[in-house]
Amino acid sequence: MPSNKSVSDAPITQFINCRILRDHCLQREDLWVRDGKILNPEKLFFDEQGFADHKVDCGNKIIAPGFIDAQINGGYGIDFSQASSDINGGLSLVAKKILEHGVTSFCPTLVTSPPEIYRQVIPEVRVKDGGAEGAGILGLHLEGPFINEEKRGAHPPKFIRPFKKGGVVDLTEVYGTLDNVALVTVAPELTNSGPAIRELVRRGITVSLGHSMADLSQAEEAVMNGASFITHLFNAMLPFHHRDPGIVGLLTSDRVPAGRTVYYGMIADGIHTHPAALRIAHRSHPAGLVLVTDAVTAMGLPAGRHTLGQQEIHIEGLHAYVAGTTTLSGSIATMDMCVRHFKQASGCSVEAALEAASLHPAQVLGISHQKGTLDYGSDADFIILDDTLTVRETHIAGQLVWKK
Amino acid sequence: MRLVILDDYDLASEWAAKYIRNRIIQFRPSADRYFTLGLPTGSTPLGCYRKLIEYHKSGDLSFKYVKTFNMDEYVGLPRDHPESYHSYMWNNFFKHIDIEPQNTHILDGNATDLQAECDAFEQKITAAGGIELFVGGIGPDGHIAFNEPGSSLVSRTRVKTLAKDTIVANARFFGNDLSKVPTMTLTVGVGTVMDAREVMILITGAHKAFALYKAIEEGVNHMWTVSAFQQHPRTIFVCDEDATLELRVKTVKYFKGIVDWVLWKVQFKGNQFWHLIVTKV
Numbered sequence: 001m002p003s004n005k006s007v008s009d010a011p012i013t014q015f016i017n018c019r020i021l022r023d024h025c026l027q028r029e030d031l032w033v034r035d036g037k038i039l040n041p042e043k044l045f046f047d048e049q050g051f052a053d054h055k056v057d058c059g060n061k062i063i064a065p066g067f068i069d070a071q072i073n074g075g076y077g078i079d080f081s082q083a084s085s086d087i088n089g090g091l092s093l094v095a096k097k098i099l100e101h102g103v104t105s106f107c108p109t110l111v112t113s114p115p116e117i118y119r120q121v122i123p124e125v126r127v128k129d130g131g132a133e134g135a136g137i138l139g140l141h142l143e144g145p146f147i148n149e150e151k152r153g154a155h156p157p158k159f160i161r162p163f164k165k166g167g168v169v170d171l172t173e174v175y176g177t178l179d180n181v182a183l184v185t186v187a188p189e190l191t192n193s194g195p196a197i198r199e200l201v202r203r204g205i206t207v208s209l210g211h212s213m214a215d216l217s218q219a220e221e222a223v224m225n226g227a228s229f230i231t232h233l234f235n236a237m238l239p240f241h242h243r244d245p246g247i248v249g250l251l252t253s254d255r256v257p258a259g260r261t262v263y264y265g266m267i268a269d270g271i272h273t274h275p276a277a278l279r280i281a282h283r284s285h286p287a288g289l290v291l292v293t294d295a296v297t298a299m300g301l302p303a304g305r306h307t308l309g310q311q312e313i314h315i316e317g318l319h320a321y322v323a324g325t326t327t328l329s330g331s332i333a334t335m336d337m338c339v340r341h342f343k344q345a346s347g348c349s350v351e352a353a354l355e356a357a358s359l360h361p362a363q364v365l366g367i368s369h370q371k372g373t374l375d376y377g378s379d380a381d382f383i384i385l386d387d388t389l390t391v392r393e394t395h396i397a398g399q400l401v402w403k404k
Numbered sequence: 405m406r407l408v409i410l411d412d413y414d415l416a417s418e419w420a421a422k423y424i425r426n427r428i429i430q431f432r433p434s435a436d437r438y439f440t441l442g443l444p445t446g447s448t449p450l451g452c453y454r455k456l457i458e459y460h461k462s463g464d465l466s467f468k469y470v471k472t473f474n475m476d477e478y479v480g481l482p483r484d485h486p487e488s489y490h491s492y493m494w495n496n497f498f499k500h501i502d503i504e505p506q507n508t509h510i511l512d513g514n515a516t517d518l519q520a521e522c523d524a525f526e527q528k529i530t531a532a533g534g535i536e537l538f539v540g541g542i543g544p545d546g547h548i549a550f551n552e553p554g555s556s557l558v559s560r561t562r563v564k565t566l567a568k569d570t571i572v573a574n575a576r577f578f579g580n581d582l583s584k585v586p587t588m589t590l591t592v593g594v595g596t597v598m599d600a601r602e603v604m605i606l607i608t609g610a611h612k613a614f615a616l617y618k619a620i621e622e623g624v625n626h627m628w629t630v631s632a633f634q635q636h637p638r639t640i641f642v643c644d645e646d647a648t649l650e651l652r653v654k655t656v657k658y659f660k661g662i663v664d665w666v667l668w669k670v671q672f673k674g675n676q677f678w679h680l681i682v683t684k685v
Contacts, residue, residue, distance in 0.1 A: 030499075042494045046483065049505035 007048050010035040013398065014052035018384070020063045021358075022374050025351055031063050033380045036397030040376035058384060061392065064354040065372050066104025066381035067335045068361035070183060071141055071231070071265055071292035073109045075299035077306075080108045083120040091125065095134025097300055099402040101334040102357075102391035104381035105136040105371060107182050109294075112144030112155035118175050127180050130381065130396040138365060139182025139205075143231065145174060146196070147211035148187040151236045154330065155211065167196030181205055182365055185231045187212035188222035201226030206365055208265070209247055211236040216249040223256055229364050230264035232294055233281055234273055251285040263364035265292040266356075268342040269318055269333035275345035282346045290364055291338045291357040296320065296330030340389045353389065405620065405633065406640045407659040409648055413608045416644045417451025420539070420606055423640070424456060425465050427537055427602075433469035438507070440471045440529075442538030442597065443497075444549075445489045448606050449541060450496060457500040467503040471532050473525075475540060475549035475597075477511040478586040479518065479563065487577045488513070511561070511590040522561040522590055529596070538600035542607050545569045546615040546628030550591035553627040559593030594632045602638040605630065610646040617650035 015031040022029065032039040032052065044050045074080045076097050078090035091108055098106065108125060110118070122140060130136030149160045163170045170192075171178065184200050185208045186193055197207050209222055210231025215238070219227075230237075230247055238246035245252075250262045266281065267273060268291055282289055293299070298306060298313045298320045305323060306313050312323035318337070320329045333341070335357055343353035362372025370379050380398035383391050394402040410416040424441070433439040443449075459465040477489045485491065490510055498508060509528055515521035529535060540548050545567060551559060552567040566574075571585045578584040597603060607616050619630040620641065633639040648656050 040484075041499065042484065042491065045494060045498060045505045045508075046490055046510075051505065 007050075008035055011053040012039065012044070012050065013054045013056060014041075015056045015058050015063060017060055018058035018063050019060070020374055021065065021351060021354055024355065026062060031374060031382070033398040036380050036399075038374055038376055038378050038380050043376075062350070062354075062385045062387070062389075063374065063382055064102075064385060065358040065362075065374055065378075066135075066383050066394065066396065067102045067291075067339070067357040068138070068365070068372060069098070069103050069106040069293050069295075069335050070229075070290060070361045070365065071109050071143070071294045072098075072106050072299075073111060073295060073330070074297040075295050077297060077301060079297040080121070081110045081113050081117060083117050087121055087124040091137065092134055095130070095137065098135050098335070099394045099396075100391070100404075101336045102339075102383040102385070102394055103135050103335050104130055104383070104394060104396050105138050107138050107141040107365075109141040109143055112147060112152070112159045114159045115174050115176075118142075122176055122180070125180055127182075130401070132396075132399060132401045134401075136381070136396065138367065138371075139180050141183040141185070142175065142181055143185040144211065146170070146186045146190055146193070148189065148213045150213055151187070151211045151238075153211060153236045162190050163192035163196055165192075167192040167194065168199045171196055171199065178203060178205065183208055183229070185210040186222075186227075187214060188227065189214040189218045193222065194225050197222055197225040197227055204366070209237075209250075212247060213238055214247055216245050216247070216253065219247045219250050220253055220255040223250065223253075223260075223262055228260065228262060229290070230262065232267050232272070232292065233264040234277055235267070248281075251281060251288065261288055261363070263288045263290050263360060265290050265294075266342070267292060267294050267331050267333070268338040268345065269293075269331050270341050270345065271318060271328065271333075272331055278342070279346050282342075282348065286348070286352065288360070289356045290360045291335065291342055292361075293333060293335050293338060294331045295334070296332065298330065299332040299334065301332075336389065336391050343389065350389070405636075407620070407655075408640060408642045409656065409660060410642070410644055413451055413644050416606065416608050416642050417449075418455050420449075420452045420604060420642045421455030421459065423604065423642075424452070424537065424539065425459050428465065428467075428470060431536065435469065438469050438471045438532065440473065440532050440534065440536045442473050442475065442535045442540070442592075442600060443493070444475055444539055444541045444606070445492045446541050448608055448612075449539065452539075452606060453497045457497070460501045467501045470503060471507045472503065472509065473529055473532075473535060473592075474508075474510040476589050476591040477513040479513040479588040479590060481513055481586050483512075483514060513586075513590055518563050518590060522563065525561045525590075525592070526596065529599075535597075535600035537602045537604060538597050539604050539606065540597065542605055542612055542615050542619065542630050543570055544573055544611055544615055546618050546630050548594060548597060548605070548630045548632070550589045551594050551629040553629070555594060555626060555629050557624070557626055557629065557632040558595040558598075560595055561590065561592045564589055564591050594629050598632060598636055602640075603633055603636055604640045604642060605633065607641060607643040607647045609644070610649050612643075612647050613650040616641070616643060616647050621651060621655060 012034045019026040032041045075094045128137045145161050183206045200207050207227040208229035208231045240248040314321045314323040320332045322329045339357050359372045362368040381396050384393040392404045428439050431439045481488045483490045550564045618628040624631045
């Protein structure tokens with residue numbers, strides 16, 4: 001018997017024989033989907049006297065919300081910070097490939113670049129729903145150029161710049177438009193960063209602290225101004241010191257306003273952060289941990305030597321080196337690898353590992369009412385995994401978009 | 405009446421579930437002839453529901469041609485509140501079985517005209533051909549459904565205000581905050597349940613023992629509304645040992661002694677279901 005047509009004609013799918021991640025634990029419940037959203041079966045039963053049109057047996061696997069990658073610079077030979085002739089083609093290629101890693105939404109990241117690059121690339125990138133063509137784009141992550149030169153990492157120093165004109169004006173001068181931008185990384189110790197941070201937050205953009213020499217009080221002031229994220233904790237910032245904890249001290253700061261959480265990105269590839277450091281961060285502030293890949297162009301490419309733009313890269317296992325050296329050239333771990341490594345290194349529960357890649361990124365981006373959970377009414381972006389946390393299927397808006 | 409005494413809660417739940425299962429199977433329900441079942445809520449029947457779900461999942465029992473009528477629902481509680489009886493029935497029973505949504509009937513405690521809702525419920529029961537088997541529980545104050553002490557023994561489905569005893573008993577579901585417990589309910593009447601062709605009352609636990617004593621060893625009394633079933637032609641009381649604690653030793657020995665356990669054999673799709681039942685009244 002079909003559902004009451006006054007609510008919706010769309011077919012209803014019921015995923016049975018599965019364990020779903022809901023309310024922070026894995027529960028033996030069925031997952032109901034209609035019209036690209038998670039459906040409340042009790043409401044369907046009593047209000048519409050409806051039932052499922054199709055039932056899918058999941059073989060007792062785990063269903064989790066799709067992973068969200070808030071920091072990814074490219075992959076499969078594509079570099080988002082290059083003004084290529086086909087920016088959207090490059091985005092689409094990466095968006096399609098990361099479905100295999102369980103990523104259903106991402107923030108293409110631009111490293112410190114000259115204004116011309118921002119002028120060419122930013123207008124081409126649109127917030128876009130995911131689907132069979134690839135993961136959805138939540139908005140750009142602009143990592144730079146308002147960072148500290150001393151902590152630039154791999155960013156080109158000559159394009160790093162301060163807030164010359166009071167903050168807000170600099171933003172428009174450098175970036176042009178802020179439409180379709182979800183996340184901006186700044187170094188809060190730069191003069192005039194306060195007004196810039198406040199303006200970004202006012203526009204609904206998440207502000208992250210990174211590539212910075214800030215001490216804890218400068219970082220806390222930025223949080224008071226609305227910053228809510230830390231870019232790849234430990235990397236490109238002052239190391240933790242017991243008399244001046246620096247940005248790392250935000251994890252246990254008592255000056256974070258009530259009701260607000262400071263989230264922090266972690267590259268859990270086992271290389272960029274020592275597992276013991278990962279555990280210290282996780283144990284001191286588990287609710288804030290956000291897994292990011294910070295993947296570079298070489299991610300997804302096979303082992304061996306590759307030419308990427310001006311660089312020669314050598315890939316060996318999970319390491320990408322500048323060819324002929326032992327200098328790391330960025331992260332090439334995929335999101336599902338990061339989830340597995342995080343679980344194994346921290347000893348956390350399956351639920352915590354999955355939430356670090358889904359719920360927490362959704363929370364820091366302010367979209368957790370729609371993404372990052374399997375709550376009723378949320379977008380039906382989800383993945384099916386086995387008990388080794390290997391992704392077997394990826395679904396976006398209730399549609400199967402990738403299967404192993 | 406038949407008084408069936410099992411050793412513990414699990415055995416009592418299993419006995420009751422098997423009885424319901426066999427009655428449905430033997431009835432051979434079909435699209436032209438539904439099996440109408442009255443159902444309770446609360447902690448007592450949970451074990452019985454779990455067993456029924458087990459029988460359904462193993463393929464032995466289908467609810468496709470079963471119509472259900474619940475006894476009661478709170479007034480003014482949102483339907484999706486976790487303590488509403490709609491939520492209870494969905495989570496503990498309906499979502500695990502193959503019953504069709506339009507065959508389930510639960511009173512709507514948020515209807516604009518509550519008495520009209522009650523009258524309509526009575527009509528739905530009549531339209532379905534009456535209740536074949538009404539399963540119920542008993543409150544610590546001897547009430548059946550929400551027919552609190554003083555309810556008419558010939559009452560029909562209506563709005564009732566809860567007694568203090570019942571509100572206190574239910575507080576545990578509302579964070580032990582008495583102010584959060586609903587004070588009014590819609591309930592089937594004693595008369596409504598008496599109209600059923602067969603009634604099965606589940607009573608387990610020492611806290612129900614006094615109510616059971618009042619219900620079956622004393623007279624028919626509107627202060628202990630379950631006692632009305634002394635005047636019903638086919639009633640079974642299913643209880644565990646603890647529930648018999650206030651009965652006279654003589655009563656318990658009598659009912660255990662006159663038991664003529666017979667294996668009731670029911671054939672269904674090539675499987676045979678055996679169940680021990682009491683034949684003597």
